[in-house]
Amino acid sequence: MKKIIALLLIATFSSSSCEKDDICDANTPTTPRLVIEFYNISDSSILKNVTNLKVIGEGMTEGIVFNPSATGEAQYLVNGSSISIPLKTDVDTTTYSFILNSGNPNPTLIDIDKVTFNYTRNDVFVSRACGFKTLFVFSPTNAIVHTSVPATKLKWMQYISVEKSNIDNENETHIKVFF
Known part of the structure; x- marks a missing residue:
């Protein structure tokens, strides 16, 4: 009889043990994206809206989705x-094509600039549920390489300024683009 009671107690305690949930809270900071703001080249204190900007990563065929609820080409335009755009977490460089006036029926109004971001990475442990996040620091000597496509065309981004070299959150502007 004592053996049966002991087995029941063991079974009860082992099945009622609590274990912490391994769910990453949606509010937990993860790998930050690069925040870029656009400014008027004539007055550097005035924000300027881009028109139908499409951003495509090197080697990719589709652009970054800025409007997930849109359909077709509209989901890639901002x-x-x-x-805010992601940087690669497995290499120290990311290249994007920034296409201004994407989809315009007049091809002379479409401007493409290619920008390469150079940085170092630091993987930081967040938690068992969330894993690691990657923080970035721009290269002090050549953080940005900027060209136009084709190379004979003028760059629509006239000046690019690194405002914050450490990319550790999305609450501040990292890059300012003047056009």
Whole structure:
């Protein structure tokens, strides 16, 4: 009889043990995206909206989705003065094509600038549920390489300024683009 009671107690305690949930809270900071703001080249204190900007990563065929609720080409276009884009977490460089006036029926009005971001990475442990996040620091000597496509065309981004070298959150502007 004592053996049966002991087995029941052991079974009860082992099945009622609590274990912490391994769910990453949506509010937990993860790998930050690069925050870029666009400014008027004539007055550097005034934000300027881009028109139908499409951003495509090197080697990719589709652009970054800025409007997930849109369909077709509209999901890749942004009209505004600020964007957030991801950097690669497995290499120390990321290249994007920034296409201004994407989809315009007049090809002479479409401007493409290619920008390469150079940085170092630091993987930081967040938690068992969330894993690691990657923080970035721009290279002090050549943080940005900027070219136009084709190379004979003028760059629509006239000046690019690194405002914050450490990319550790999305609450501040890292890059300012003047056009």
